[in-house]
Amino acid sequence: MKIKSLSRAPAPAGSDVVRQPRNLDPSQHPFERAREYTRAVNAVKMERMFAAPFVGQMGHGHVDGVYTMAKDPGSLERFGSGSGDGVIKVWDLVSREEVWSVRGHENIVKGICWTPDRKLLSCATDKTVKLWDPYNTESKSPPLATYLGQGAFTDISHHRTEPAIAVASGAISIYDLSRPASAPTQTLRWPTSTDTLTSVSFNQSETSVLASTALDRAIVLYDLRTSSPLHKAILNLASNKVTWNPMEPFNFAVANEDHNIYIFDMRKMTRALNVLKDHVAAVMDLEFSPTGEELISASYDRTIRLWNRDRGHSRDIYHTKRMQRVFSCKWTPDNKYVLSGSDDGNIRLWRANASDRAGIKSARQMQKIEYDQALIRRYSHMPEIKRIKRHRHMPKPIKKAGEIKREELNSIKRKEENVRKHSKPGSMPRQPERTKMVLGTER
C-alpha cells in the first residue's frame, strides 16, 4: 500500500519574508461576484468621499471680473488673464502667485492669447490690440506694439505658425505681427452679416481654417488661403464661444446661449455630433481638454461643468458659495487641473478629477486605483453604483432651476406631442435633438 499524507515544507529558517502562495482555483474563492460587487461599491463610495475638487485660487485675483484667460502653449505653468477694468495679469500655476501685471486697456479686456514666441496679445473694447512681453519686461511696462481697429474687439486668436492674429469685432481682422503697421492685412466677413462677432478661433492643426460665432446666431468658418468664408450655420440662439478639438482637427464645440453645448463636425454642419445638456443658464466659455476627450464649460449659472465628449450629460459640476457668473475656463496643459475665472474677480484652480490626488503614488497605490477604476467601470450599470457615482451636492438655486427647466421642456414636448396627435399623420415629423437647433446652413 502506498501511503502519502499531505505535508508542507516549513518556511526556510531565518527568513522573515512572509510567503503568500496563491491558488486561483475558483472553488477556493466563493462568492467572487458578490465580493467584487461589494468592493466596487466601496470603491465608488471612496471616490465620492475623497472628491475635493477645489485646490485654491490664484493670488488675490483681479479687482474686476475675469472675462478671459489664455494658457501659454510653450509652458506648463504660465497663463494670463484679463479683467473688466483693463488689467492683464500673468500667473504662475505652481506657486499660484501673480508674476506680471499691467493696466493695459481703458475698458474690458475681452480676449488675450499668447504668441509662439511667448508674447502676450490682448484685445479690449477700447478698440485696441496690444502686444506685451511678460517674460522679459517688468510689470506695468508699456506694450511692445499697439494695433488699432474700427470697433470694440471681442476675441483674439493666434495662427499656429504664421505671425498672424485674427481679431473679432464687427468682422474678423487679420493683423500681421511681423509688420508693425497698425492696419489689418485682411478682413473676413460673411457678406450678409452685420452683427458683432462673439468669438474667433484658429484651428491649430488645419492651420488656415478659423471659426467664429456671432450675435446673429451664426457659426461661420473661414479659410485664410482663399481669404473667404466657407460655411455658415445658423442656430436657434447665439453662441458665446467656439473651440476646436485639439485631437480631432475637424471637430469643434460651441457654447450656446440656450444652455447647451454643441459639438460639430466642420464638414457636416447640418447636424451636431453631440449635444451636451446640463447647464441651467447660458454657457459662456468652454474648452477641450488637451486629450480632446473631455470638455470644460463655464456658465452664467455660477458653475463649471466637466463633460465627456461623447456623453450627453456632464460628468461633474464644480461650484463654490462665492463663485459668481463664470466667464472663462481653461484646462491646464498637463490635463490634471482646470481653471475658472468668474465675475467676482477670482481665478480658481480645480482638479480635473475631483478625487484625484497629485502626490507621488507607490506602485501598489497605483494598482489599487486602477483596480478600483476597473471595478467601478465593470459594475457601473448597477443601480446602487450608478446612484452613488452620480450623486452631487448642488446649490439649491441650480437644482431648482434644473427642475423648473425640466418641467418646462417636458410641457413643451407634451404639447407638441398633443398637437402631433391631432394633426395629419406625417405633417409634423419629429426632429432629432441633434438637428433641432440648426436653423439653416449656407455655403
Add this chain to the structure above:
Amino acid sequence: MDQLDKISGQDTEPSNGQHRQTTLARKRPTAVLSQEERERQRQVAEARKKYGRGRPVRLNQVKDKKLKSALRRIENKYQDAVLGAKDAEILLENQSGFLQPESALERTYKVRQEDISEAVSVQQAKKSFELKLDLGPYCANYTRNGKQLLLAGQKGHIATCDWRSGKPGCELNLNETVRDAKWLHNDQYFAVAQKKHVYIYDAAGVEIHVLRKYVETSHLEFLPYHFLLAGVENSGFLRYTDTSTGQIVAEHPTRKGPPTALAQNPYNAILHVGHQNGTVSLWSPNSTDPLIKIQANTGAVRSIAMDRSGHYMLTGGQDSRLKLWDIRALKEVHSYSTRQPATSISISDRGLAAVVSGTSTTIWKDLLTTGNSSQPGKVQSPYLNYHSSLGTQVKPNTVGFCPFEDILGVAHSSGFTSLIVPGAGEANYDALEVNPYETRTQRREAEVKSLLTKLQPETIALDPNFIGSLDVRSAEQRAREKDLDAPSREEEKMAMLKERNRARGKNSALRRHLRKKGGKNIIDEKRVRMEQMRHEKSEREKERITGEKMELGPALARIFYTSMNTEA
C-alpha cells in the same frame, strides 16, 4: 506540399486534386485544424473547464459591429486570464496525499491508523492524537484555516487549542448544557449554544456577548463571508445575527418542530435544516418561507453535509439511508444504506466524505466525483474505516475534516480523536483567501479586509452569481412582482389551465402534470399549489353532485347516478 500534408494529417499518396482540396479546405472555417491549432484549442478548453466563468459569448450571433468588437475584446481578455490562471498552476507547490493499493488484493479500507502513522513522516504522525475528556459527548469545530480547534462537551466543558503545536487556548467550565459551539470568522471569537441562550466568547474565554433572542438553540452555523451567525432553536425558529453589527437580520419559523440537523452550503450560504419528518428545507435570510423543501429521507434527517462546490448534498436519516442529492438539479443521485443511522457527516475539500454510523466512522471517496457518465457512480466500498481504540461504548458524536490538512477530527463521547486521512485536504491554499499559517498581522489584515467586503444578507440566493447579471424578466413581470396583490404568474398559468380544462375526463392537464412531473418527492411551492387545486376541484365536484342529488330527490338521484356510473 509535403509539409501541408503533414499538417493536415493526410499522408497516403496525394494526388493533385487532393492537394487542392486540402488547401481550399484550410481556408474554410470548418476545415481540418492544424496540429498546433488543435493543441491550443485543447489547452483553452481544459483551462476553461477549471477556471472559466460560464460559456463564452457567441460572437457570430451578434449583429452590431461595435458590440461585437467590444465583446470580442472582453472575451479575449477572459481567455487570457483563464490561460494565465492555468499557467499559474506551475507555481502550486504541494501535492495532496493518497492511499494507493499496490496490488489487486489490497484494499484501502483495511489500512488502520497505526499503519498510516508508521508510513507518514514523524511530523505528520504527530497530528494524529487522542484526547480523553470526560464531560462528553463532545462536538468539535476547526477554524476556517484549520489552525485552532474548539471542543465543546455537552456537560459544559469548552476548550480551544492550537492543535498542531498542542498549545492550549482557553478552557471553560460553564456548568450548564452546551449544545453546539462554532468559531466565528477567525480564531478570536467563538459562539456557544448553551442551555438557554447563545453566548459569544473571545479567544481568552471571556464572555463578551449574550444573544438573548436565541432560546434553546440546538445547532449553530457561521457564514464567514456574510458575518452571519445562524442558530436554529428547539422551537424551530431560525435566526440570523450579523456578528459585525450585532443586529438580528432575520428570524424565520421553520414550523416543523425541533430541527434535527443544520448545515451551510459553502457555495451559496444557504442553510439546510433537517427536520423530524425527513425533509430538508433550504433557507436564506431573505425569505420567510423555505426556498426549497426536499423530502430527503423517510425518517428524521440526522445529518447533512454539502461539498465545497455546492453541487451535492449528503443526508443521513433515521431510516438508515445515506442519500446523495444533486442540489442544483434537485435530484436524488444515489441512496446508500448504513448499518445504523448516520449521525454526522463531513465532506472534505477534496470530496472525501466521513460518515458516522453507530460507533464506526467510515470515510468514502469518489462519492461525489463524476465517473464516465454525467452522474457520480455508486461506490461499492469505503475508503477508510475507523473504530475507536477506546472500546465499543465510545460513540462518535461529530466528525469534521480539518481544512487544508489530511486530518479528520472525531469528537466522541469520551473526548476527541484526530485521524490521518490521506487525500482529504486541499494541498494548495490561497494565502489571500484563507491562510492556515497566518501570522498575527496577517490575521488582523485579513479581518479588516473581510469586513470591508462583508456581503449583505440580501446577496444570499440559490445562485450566488446573480449580482451584476442582467435582469431578464420583462417589465410587465417586474411590475407584477412589485404589486403584491396581483396574482403570480404561476397562478395565472393555473387559471388558464383551469379555463382550458372544461372536459372532466380522467386525463386532465392537472392530473397529467402531476402524474408526469409530480412523482418526485420534492415538495415545492408549485407542487403544493397543484395538490391544493386538485383537492379543491374534487371538493367542488362532490358539492355539485350533492347539490344535484338534493334537487332530484333521493329516489331519482339514485336511479340517475347509478345509470351514469354504469354508462361510465
